[in-house]
Amino acid sequence: MSRKIIFKTYDQDQLSLLPPSYDELVPVNHPVRIVNKIIDHIDISALEASYKGGGTSSYHPRMLLKVIIYAYLRNLYSSRKIEQALHENIHFMWLSGQSRPDHNTINDFRGKRLQGHLKKIFHQVVLLLVEQGVISLKDIYVDGTKIEANANRYTFVWGKSIKTSRERIKKQLKELWSHVEKVYKDEQHIPNTPDFEAIDAEKVEATINQINDALQGREVDKKVRQKLNYAKKNWPTNMAKYQKQEAILKERNSYSKTDPDATFMRMKDDHMQNGQLKPGYNVQASTNNQYLTNYTLAQTTADTTTLKEHVSDHIENYNETPETLTADAGYGSEENYTDLEDKNITAFVKYNYFHKEQQDEKKGKNNPFHPEQLHYNKGTDTYYCPMGQAMTNIGSHKKKTKNGFEQEIHRYQAQNCNGCPLRGLCHKSKHDRIIERNYNLMRLKAKARTLLTGEQGIAKRKQRCWDVEAVFGNIKHNMNFKRFMLRGIDKVRVEIGLIAMAHNLKKYSLTVQDFTATFQSNISNRF
Known part of the structure; x- marks a missing residue:
C-alpha cells in the first residue's frame, strides 16, 4: 500500500503581514x-x-x-x-x-x-x-612571500640587457671613429677624440655628428656610411629610452612594462609549474598567533634587505618595539643582526648553514680546514693551520653592502704552503692560503646560535613554521589570492592591506x- 506524499507549502504569491527585514x-x-x-x-x-x-x-x-x-x-x-x-x-x-x-x-x-x-x-x-x-605585539614572526602582479608576464625590461645595449653602442661608436683615424692617418690635423666612457643621448648624438663632419667630403666605404646613417637615426633615441628605463629600474634588475613597479621574481606557485619568472611583489609580513600584525611591500627578490624597513615600520606605527623576533635564514645577515641588537630585540633569526652545522654536529662531522676550526691566538692575532703553520694578519679592509652597510674584514695569510702534504685538502689556491674573518659577524652568529639552540629558541623555530607560513597558506589557497587586481605599488599596498x-x-x-x-x-x- 503506497503512502500519500506530502510536500511543504510552496506559494510564491503568499503575502506577509509584515515584510521581513x-x-x-x-x-x-x-x-x-x-x-x-x-x-x-x-x-x-x-x-x-x-x-x-x-x-x-x-x-x-x-x-x-x-x-x-x-x-x-x-x-x-x-x-x-x-x-x-x-x-x-x-x-x-x-x-x-x-x-x-x-x-x-x-x-x-x-x-x-x-x-x-x-x-x-x-x-x-x-x-x-x-x-x-x-x-600580542611583543612577540612577532616574520617571513616573506611573493605574489604575482597584475601585469603581462612577457613584456619586460632587464637591467643587464640595457647595459649590454649601451656597451654595444659604445663599441660601435669606437669602430666608426677608427674609420676617421684611418682617413686622417696621413694628415697632420687629426680631429679630437670623443669621450666614449660617459655616454648619454646627447653625447652619442654629438659624437655621431662629429664623426659625420669628419668624414664629410671624404671617400668612405659604402657600408660605413650606411652604418653612420643608421646610428644617427636610431642610437640617440635608443640611448634616451635606456636612460628612462634605468630611472624606472633604480636598484632593481627588471620591471614589467605593464606595471613598472613590479619586479620579475621566481615564484614557487608558477602557473605552468616550471619555476618561470613572473612580475610580482615581495610581501613581508609579521604575525602573532596566526594573525597579521604588520605588512610591508618590497620590490626586491631577496628577503635579507627588507627586514630593517619592516621592523622600523612596525615601531613607527605602533610606537612600540617588539621584544622578540623570529625569522628564517633568509634574514640572517650582519646588518640585520646589528639592527635588531641596536633596537634591543631578541632575535631568533637563523643564518646560512645553521642547519648544516646542526646536522654535522649530530653526525660528528668536523672539517679541520674550515676557518672556524683553525686555532686562533688572540694575543698575537695569529691563526694556525692544521700543520701548525702561523697565518699572520696581512691587513684589513672595509666594504659596503648594497644597502650601504659597512663591514670590516680582516685577512690572514700562511707563510709558505709549498710542499705541504695537506695542501690539496686545505685549499686550491696557487698561492699561500688566505682566510678572511669578520669578527663582528662571528660574534653575532655565535649569539644567534646560542639563542636558537636554547629551549626557547627551539620552541620559537617550531612555532614560526605554523604561525607565519600558515597565514600565507590561508591567503594563497583558502582565500585564493595569488595575483593582485590593481597595478602600481601604491594601489598594491592598499590591496594587500585589505587581504590582511x-x-x-x-x-x-x-x-x-x-x-x-x-x-x-x-x-x-x-x-
Whole structure:
C-alpha cells in the first residue's frame, strides 16, 4: 500500500503581514556582523576629510570600506563581482544598507581613496585585537612571500640587457671613429677624440655628428656610411629610452612594462609549474598567533634587505618595539643582526648553514680546514693551520653592502704552503692560503646560535613554521589570492592591506563563538 506524499507549502504569491527585514536574515554570529561592528568603531576621520565636498552626494566611506573588506573576506576581489553581490547577496545588501555603488565607484574608492589611509585603519583593527587579548605585539614572526602582479608576464625590461645595449653602442661608436683615424692617418690635423666612457643621448648624438663632419667630403666605404646613417637615426633615441628605463629600474634588475613597479621574481606557485619568472611583489609580513600584525611591500627578490624597513615600520606605527623576533635564514645577515641588537630585540633569526652545522654536529662531522676550526691566538692575532703553520694578519679592509652597510674584514695569510702534504685538502689556491674573518659577524652568529639552540629558541623555530607560513597558506589557497587586481605599488599596498584585514577578521570570526556578547563587553570598556 503506497503512502500519500506530502510536500511543504510552496506559494510564491503568499503575502506577509509584515515584510521581513534583512537583519532577521543575517545570523547573530555571522562574519558580516563582525566586519560591521569592528569598522563601526574604527576612526576614519582622516579618510572622510579627504573628500572635497560640493557637487553631488558621495557614498559614505565607512559603508564602502565595510563592503570591500567583507568582499575580500568572501574571496571576491573583482569590483564587478562586488557590484553584483550588492544586488543579489543578502549579507552585502544588509551591510550596505541597500546602497548599490557601481564597480567604478568601488574601484576608485579602493585604488585611490584608500591610499595613505588603509594602513592606519589596519593598525587600529590590530590594536583592537590586542586589547581583547587575541594577539600580542611583543612577540612577532616574520617571513616573506611573493605574489604575482597584475601585469603581462612577457613584456619586460632587464637591467643587464640595457647595459649590454649601451656597451654595444659604445663599441660601435669606437669602430666608426677608427674609420676617421684611418682617413686622417696621413694628415697632420687629426680631429679630437670623443669621450666614449660617459655616454648619454646627447653625447652619442654629438659624437655621431662629429664623426659625420669628419668624414664629410671624404671617400668612405659604402657600408660605413650606411652604418653612420643608421646610428644617427636610431642610437640617440635608443640611448634616451635606456636612460628612462634605468630611472624606472633604480636598484632593481627588471620591471614589467605593464606595471613598472613590479619586479620579475621566481615564484614557487608558477602557473605552468616550471619555476618561470613572473612580475610580482615581495610581501613581508609579521604575525602573532596566526594573525597579521604588520605588512610591508618590497620590490626586491631577496628577503635579507627588507627586514630593517619592516621592523622600523612596525615601531613607527605602533610606537612600540617588539621584544622578540623570529625569522628564517633568509634574514640572517650582519646588518640585520646589528639592527635588531641596536633596537634591543631578541632575535631568533637563523643564518646560512645553521642547519648544516646542526646536522654535522649530530653526525660528528668536523672539517679541520674550515676557518672556524683553525686555532686562533688572540694575543698575537695569529691563526694556525692544521700543520701548525702561523697565518699572520696581512691587513684589513672595509666594504659596503648594497644597502650601504659597512663591514670590516680582516685577512690572514700562511707563510709558505709549498710542499705541504695537506695542501690539496686545505685549499686550491696557487698561492699561500688566505682566510678572511669578520669578527663582528662571528660574534653575532655565535649569539644567534646560542639563542636558537636554547629551549626557547627551539620552541620559537617550531612555532614560526605554523604561525607565519600558515597565514600565507590561508591567503594563497583558502582565500585564493595569488595575483593582485590593481597595478602600481601604491594601489598594491592598499590591496594587500585589505587581504590582511580580511584574513584577521575571518580568523577572529571563527574563534569567537558568541561574538555579539564578547565584542560588546570588550568594546564598551574601550569607548
